[in-house]
Amino acid sequence: MIEILMTCRTCWDEIAVDMASAVLRMDVEPRAAAELLFACPTCDAHTVRPVVGELLTLLLFVGIRPLTISEPGLEPDDVPPCHAPISRDELLDWHEQLASMDHLPAELDDET
Numbered sequence: 001m002i003e004i005l006m007t008c009r010t011c012w013d014e015i016a017v018d019m020a021s022a023v024l025r026m027d028v029e030p031r032a033a034a035e036l037l038f039a040c041p042t043c044d045a046h047t048v049r050p051v052v053g054e055l056l057t058l059l060l061f062v063g064i065r066p067l068t069i070s071e072p073g074l075e076p077d078d079v080p081p082c083h084a085p086i087s088r089d090e091l092l093d094w095h096e097q098l099a100s101m102d103h104l105p106a107e108l109d110d111e112t
Contacts, residue, residue, distance in 0.1 A: 002062055004036070004055070010045035017041075019064055024051065028070035032056065 003016040022038035034051045051059065060066070086094075 002059075002064065004059075006049065008040040008042060008045065009047060009049075010040060011043040013040070013042045015041055019059070024059060024064050024066040026066040026068050028068050034066060 002019040004019065004022075005014065005016055007013070008015050017036070017038045018041075022036055024034055024036055026034040032052060034056050036049045036051045037047070038049075039046050
């Protein structure tokens with residue numbers, strides 16, 4: 001059991017936050033900062049406290065797994081392409097190339 005000693009900002013009591021009942025939240029982007037979300041064992045106030053530097057390093061080192069949150073985004077298949085849209089002439093050229101492939105020479109038809 002891992003506990004962090006701190007002062008509750010609501011009741012000003014010295015408390016020990018049990019990491020089994022707390023959430024360590026970090027961004028997906030690498031940063032040396034996180035947030036600890038917990039409920040005070042004395043007054044039951046829900047609190048968010050910043051965790052930085054050495055304390056964050058120690059928590060990660062002893063095996064506390066953070067909840068990582070990233071910005072919502074599109075699936076890779078739903079992201080629009082970065083190149084210019086296909087012009088009408090390019091589309092017509094492509095259809096002509098496809099049509100010419102339908103009429104393969106006889107020696108190529110035998111191989112397939």
